[in-house]
Amino acid sequence: MFLDEAVVEFISGRGGSGAVSFHREKHVPRGGPNGADGGRGGDIVLLADRGRRTLYDFKLQQKFNAEDGEHAIGNKRGHDGKSIIVRVPIGTVITDIETEDQLIDLTTHGMKYVLCKGGKGGKGNQHYTSSVRQAPNFAQKGAPNERILAKLELKLLADVGLIGLPNAGKSTLISRVSSARPKIADYPFTTIIPNLGVVRHRDTSFVVADMPGLIRGASEGVGLGHQFLKHVERTRVLVHVVDCLPVDESDPIENYHLIEEELKLYSEEIWSRPRVIALSKLDIIDGSKYNDLRQRFEEIGKPLFPISAVTGDGIESLLDELSHILDTTKEDDEIPVLMPALKPGDDLFWDVEVKESSFLVVGKRIERMVAMTDLGNDEALRYLHRRLQRIGVIDKLRTLGAQEGDLVRVGDVEFDFADE
Secondary structure (H helix, E strand, O other): OOOOEEEEEEEOOOOOOOOOOEOOEOOEOOOOEOOOOOOOOOOEEEEEEOOOOOOOHHHHOOEEEOOOOOOOEOOEOOOOOOOEEEEEEOOEEEEEOOOOOEEEEEOOOOOEEEEEOOOOOOOOHHHHOOOOOOOOOOOOOOOOOOEEEEEEEEOOOOOEEEEOOOOOOHHHHHHHHOOOOOOOOOOOOOOOOOEEEEEEEOOEEEEEEEOOOOOOOHHHOOOOHHHHHHHHOOOOEEEEEEEOOOOOOOOHHHHHHHHHHHHHHHOHHHHOOOEEEEEEOHHHOOHHHHHHHHHHHHOOOOOEEEOOOOOOOOHHHHHHHHHHHHHHOOHHHOOOOOOOOOOOOHHHOOEEEEOOOOEEEEOHHHHHHHHOOOOOOHHHHHHHHHHHHHHOHHHHHHHOOOOOOOEEEEOOEEEEOOOO
């Protein structure tokens, strides 16, 4: 089953907590702290795999959990959690549903992307020794995991896209020029899913996609609508296949302009790409009608190739032209993939917001710092307070009017403000 969209929940592993431990050995009367670190949580890693053709597997499994890191025990470090590698088809776009940000576009075989990073393991108490704190009685908890509810959207990667009304002859054409064997019949909407085929012509090869037929209103989602049009976004050249003798006796020129208008309404950038017209089913039209129709199409100004996918007439000339266009189209001129701009320092950003009856401290770094603190340990709380003081959070709260005992929230944790 071809499936080109899926909603999947990905959850990385939580870091294991560090240990509080002290060195104990015979004849060593004053052993110091030796608590080990917790293990790191497993990552969720996406891998583009040319062996995957659809997103159907994600209909069967809609949630992925990486393994948590193990807690440290005494002076023994916790084991790292196992990461999960999730294989997706080439051309899969990942979008965070909650923020609507596009995260990654996996366009190359073997391309990897860490979607959810596992939490760091907490540090053992041996890391907190100093000249004034020689026997720390606290350790760091493991860092929380990451969760992303993601939309996976497959946009086929092809060099050439075949577009046109239903039953225009696209499926017959792709079956003629490649080894693809789509369903073919004499009624509209034979093709309801895209078909890919590899064309080997002379000394070159390229990928052709036979797209489901468009109808009026497709740019607004009518019929197969956007489900079809999104796959056209990845093609470098479009072949507009026009039935020269439609069964419904409609005018081929009007049919051509109908599809062109829908394409332009959807995206002018796609509409402006190189295009050739394949006037199909040449074997069933008589000479006088064909000559008149050809003259009308030539007035459009696009390269015209009368073809018959049944007899093979005109196919070689069409493939020669497509090979030439692809050869003259530089790789750098391929369809750009929009990626979200990276924001250096996002992880270090923090701020304080004044609410009606409280103060809210926001920022991944601060939230992670609090989540990794053992809030039931007074010594750990004092250490957290000093870190917040050094960063400037306490001064910012004081500047905004925080008084002793005021409510301060960081993530899901609430504190009473204290100057000392």
